[in-house]
Amino acid sequence: MARWNPAHVALRTTAGAFILNTGIGKWKGDEKTAAGVHGMAKGTYPFLDAVAPQPFLKALAAGEITLGAALLTPFVPAAVVGAGLTGFAASLLGLYLGTPGMHDKLRPTQQGNAIAKDVWLLGMGAALLADGLRRKRS
Template identity: 45%
Template structure:
């Protein structure tokens, strides 16, 4: 998959957002890291096995690494998109499984869930980058038909 202008726009905007989000988490205090970890544990219970401070640093590093992969043009789009899709799906699962973030239908966000509901866009952008295929020219042009 090539690095097209449409990919560049999606990758740069999303990557910059991810880097900023990760950098802001580098200075998380223990209490904030634990709150994020508790939300993540609703979708992935194994994260509770990690100390909260370590989880916060790992999350920050993951977001910075993923954002960097998105903005660096030498990282293949498919690889960056796989990472973004996985990360986005994890965030959507956290949103869906955290009590109080959705209405009774389990989809629409409550006022408390609006901030997490927007993470569905990250998963959607990752999927869009994965399924977008550049049209390839036929390697062998059709031979003219002799009359």
């Protein structure tokens, strides 16, 4: 069983609660919400065009709920949740970089601020992953 690291509490609880809440909100999303989220995502990730908007939103919501809950669960190893959070944040930043109007060079526009802030999630995930892997080798 993984050892709960007190230094990870702030990283895991803030990211976990935020992502869990976002996933729960998406789970209740209507057709309009699904179409908007799906439309934005498939603009950057064209393979998502093969998935209908409502199932896409449900899958995204389930992924966020799972990741958020894992971050909040003490016995899930830091390396595991760090890898999950890093991958999730990287996909969000890919959306930021791949969507026209979100940034001017790398600097966020007003439209891009909501996603550009997810760079913090990437840093949190990388810190959890690195520390989890370091502790595994010790």
